[in-house]
Amino acid sequence: MIDRVHFVLQETWAILRSSRAMQAAAISTAAIALILLGAASMALSKLDAIARALPNEFEASVFMQMSTPREQTLQFKAALETMPAIAQVTLTTREEAWEAEKQKLASEVNLADLPNPLPDKLTVRVHDPAQLPAVAEQIAQSPLVDEVIDSRKELQTVLSVARLVRWIALAIGGLLLVSALMLIYNSVRLTINARQNEVQVMALVGATLRSIRLPFVLEGMTQGALGGVVAALLVLLGASALSDYMVRQWAFLRDTPSGMSPILLITSLPSLGALMGGLCAWWATRRYVRI
Amino acid sequence: MGGAKVAIQTMVALKQVSVVYGEQHALRRVNLQVELGEFVFLVGATGAGKSTLFKLLYGALRPTEGEVWVLGQPLHQLKPRELPFLRRRMGIVPQHYPLLSHKTVWENIAYGLRAIGYNERAVRERVAKVLALVGLNLQARQMPHQLSGGEAQRAAIARAIANNPPLLIADEPTANLDPDTSWEIIDLLMHINRRGATVIVSTHNRTIVDRACQRVVAIDRGKIISDVPRGGYPIELDRLHATVLL
Numbered sequence: 001m002i003d004r005v006h007f008v009l010q011e012t013w014a015i016l017r018s019s020r021a022m023q024a025a026a027i028s029t030a031a032i033a034l035i036l037l038g039a040a041s042m043a044l045s046k047l048d049a050i051a052r053a054l055p056n057e058f059e060a061s062v063f064m065q066m067s068t069p070r071e072q073t074l075q076f077k078a079a080l081e082t083m084p085a086i087a088q089v090t091l092t093t094r095e096e097a098w099e100a101e102k103q104k105l106a107s108e109v110n111l112a113d114l115p116n117p118l119p120d121k122l123t124v125r126v127h128d129p130a131q132l133p134a135v136a137e138q139i140a141q142s143p144l145v146d147e148v149i150d151s152r153k154e155l156q157t158v159l160s161v162a163r164l165v166r167w168i169a170l171a172i173g174g175l176l177l178v179s180a181l182m183l184i185y186n187s188v189r190l191t192i193n194a195r196q197n198e199v200q201v202m203a204l205v206g207a208t209l210r211s212i213r214l215p216f217v218l219e220g221m222t223q224g225a226l227g228g229v230v231a232a233l234l235v236l237l238g239a240s241a242l243s244d245y246m247v248r249q250w251a252f253l254r255d256t257p258s259g260m261s262p263i264l265l266i267t268s269l270p271s272l273g274a275l276m277g278g279l280c281a282w283w284a285t286r287r288y289v290r291i
Numbered sequence: 292m293g294g295a296k297v298a299i300q301t302m303v304a305l306k307q308v309s310v311v312y313g314e315q316h317a318l319r320r321v322n323l324q325v326e327l328g329e330f331v332f333l334v335g336a337t338g339a340g341k342s343t344l345f346k347l348l349y350g351a352l353r354p355t356e357g358e359v360w361v362l363g364q365p366l367h368q369l370k371p372r373e374l375p376f377l378r379r380r381m382g383i384v385p386q387h388y389p390l391l392s393h394k395t396v397w398e399n400i401a402y403g404l405r406a407i408g409y410n411e412r413a414v415r416e417r418v419a420k421v422l423a424l425v426g427l428n429l430q431a432r433q434m435p436h437q438l439s440g441g442e443a444q445r446a447a448i449a450r451a452i453a454n455n456p457p458l459l460i461a462d463e464p465t466a467n468l469d470p471d472t473s474w475e476i477i478d479l480l481m482h483i484n485r486r487g488a489t490v491i492v493s494t495h496n497r498t499i500v501d502r503a504c505q506r507v508v509a510i511d512r513g514k515i516i517s518d519v520p521r522g523g524y525p526i527e528l529d530r531l532h533a534t535v536l537l
Contacts, residue, residue: 003405003408003409003410003411004408007405007406007408197389197391197392198391198402200385200389201389201391201402201403201406201450202403202406203375203378204349204378204383204385204403204451205378205379205383205403205404205406205407205450205451205454206375206376206377206378206379206380206381206407206454207375207406207407208372208375209371209372209375211406212406291350291351291371291374291375
């Protein structure tokens, strides 16, 4: 068994060392396709995380005037709770909000000596999302209220961007993926052609079809996996650089939740590449390696 | 299944075998039986059907009709996954010996053994034995381009018999070789035959067939026209050639 595995690995290594230009072309095309796929996955995952972090469609955030005393805020809360459309009202006091903010930014800035700039906030949840605009409008008319944020618009924006990214990525990524698969297929086909003598010798001495085909399948898997490794590293480097740049430009992005984990990306792209490369190579050997 | 199972004493049996390429018959209702320990020349002009018949014997081709039995196995019915295991019991020397150009003679022979799962120790033993048998000990480390035509053919034969098969088939092993070297190759094949292997050789070299004095099966236009237990190049083929020339 060990001897057989050793023979197959030796053959695979011999294949990979031959026709290096073709190997490089197949690996780089696979890498480009997987970069696009990886980048799109990361972007979608981030957008999804942002969408999930936003208040859902049943909620609106009501920010009170800074001058509104706590007692009036509590009376206002009680009044809101009597409205039939409203299911629940939760108060986040300005002290609680400021404390949370100080803790969140503790590593970057000391806010301890600054006066609290935050107002009290009521989170209003309705029974039916369709009632939210009317309720929000009614609440906004109160002189005690500074601003009502109905999160549906932001949510819709995030979701439409996510949809756009998904379709663009699917279209371009799909095209590149097909071309990468065709290139791996072609590369394996050319290798089979170049190693016709070896294939013929193995067939004549009685090697099984599986052991003749396996080195070529491993070639395809290696090309796909290497393309995946290159893609994962480039996507991570790119995402990190882009994220730093965007946070410098738009400070609010600092608080957005993180998307796909780098470990997941580093493991999934090479695995996906290996799987696709292996399938392509298997297809090529089914067609061109016969005994 | 069709027909009774052939006893293992019979190494090869072709029963009413035809092979048709499109409209053209490469073989027509051929019957042939080769017994254990025989040495058989298959002779005929180029295009007579010798290579087609050889391809049938190692399963590279399926008959259009009829039965092909090799080493007791019905090749005409064998599943593709079973074919390699039958080939391990046959030595095959194809017409164009594909010695691997980037490997030495030793590595060429070892390659075939490794491909069918021999361990390194067994590979070393088998290669040494077979190199001694074909007389290529001194050329073991040479590359194929450094070999003469006869030495390259010996290396191809060595690779075919490295697994010690009971049946050896060689398609035109003396093609493009000078008369002396051709005879050396036939002499080697007869030596392998005397050691117990059944050998089938295709050729159109009249001199070596006459000199070897073995069983001769003549084929012409896809038909077996004579089968002589011990003889020279068949006179029927000479008559046919003469008719064609006239």
